[in-house]
Amino acid sequence: MGDHEHMAIKHNDHILLDQPLLRLPYELLRNNFRSAHFTVEKESTGLKTSLKDATTRCFNGKSTQDDLVRNLDDMIAQAKALRRKLAACADEESRLLGQEDARIKHVDDLYSIASFDDVKYETWSRTRLDRLMGMKDLVDVETLVSMNRIRESLKKGSVQEALVWCSQNKKELRKMDGRLEFDLRFQQFVEMLRSGAEPKTCLAHIKKHLMSHNTLFPSEVKAACGMLAFPFDSVSKSAHGYGAYFQASRWDMLANLFTETHNALLSLPSVPLLNVALSSGLSALKTPACHAAARESAGSDGVVHGATILPSGQQTVCPICSPELKDLAMNVPYAHHTKSIVEHDLVVLPNGRVYGKEKLEQHAKKSGLPASQIKDLQTGEVYGEDQLKKVFIT
Structure with a gap:
């Protein structure tokens, strides 16, 4: 039951960062409509004024037939210019509506996915990452x-x-x-x-x-x-x-x-959304042991300091402390967990990976290994049970 709750997607929380995704095309559509409306008002007023002046001068006998033809030609040219401007506004509106449609579909796709272990979630999250990196139709590059x-x-x-x-x-x-x-x-x-x-x-x-x-x-x-x-x-x-x-x-x-x-x-964030998303994930992983100037190895007791595995003679792979992300992670708060989801029977393998012992035994049994051997779930390396060390989290 606990695992099911943990894997369930809270859709409203999941799209907290996505307000600009839907809001920006709407704001741009408003600007485009306002521009078209201003153009119509300005050009139509000019056309009406030109037509009125030409008509008045014609009735008063102040303009010749050639003058009237020239005036009509000028008005036709103005009307054609107005049509070109409105056509450009219409093209921009179609582009923005297409973007809005693609974005609504992108968000709607998430609501059809119930949990993180659904195969469709990987595809959706990949699309989201592409968007944060600059994917067309989901990013307002222009x-x-x-x-x-x-x-x-x-x-x-x-x-x-x-x-x-x-x-x-x-x-x-x-x-x-x-x-x-x-x-x-x-x-x-x-x-x-x-x-x-x-x-x-x-x-x-x-x-x-x-x-x-x-x-x-x-x-x-x-x-x-x-x-x-x-x-x-x-x-x-x-x-x-x-x-x-x-x-x-x-x-x-x-x-x-x-x-x-x-x-x-335009309701845009002050920093790139990719940085915001990364900061959220980094905060969930950050512990007081991160960014330590000196790290001690786990030693013979296999103690895990700050939930970072440090087996003797090996380097830890910590995203918080990695050269690529350490500057971004430096100022994010520590993780705050209301309940632990760590398995109760953690053991560390000689390669530094940590798993629940029961899971390792089940995996070894399915793989047809002897009772005295276990198999790494990810790398497939095989070890004897006597090589496992119990993990304590402090």
């Missing part, structure tokens, strides 16, 4: 590439791409009460001062983009006004007490702020 491109542009000292992104997501960012757009506009103002822009231009920028945020960011708005009164000296590199705003490190701050805002808006 979104992450776009995010990284904007992040790199900020590190290189340009706010333009980030401001375009803010404009595309203006409503959602307003609901989040974030400061990304304000900080981008503030940095834009700083760069205007650095490049020696006209004071009138800088003042217009403050009035248009910064003053409306005075309640939320009073110190920054006050600093902007101060910098305008005491402009940056490009020769002496003096900023009259405002030097911190001219530091090159601000670009890294903006890049990090953009990444945080982007991920929060």
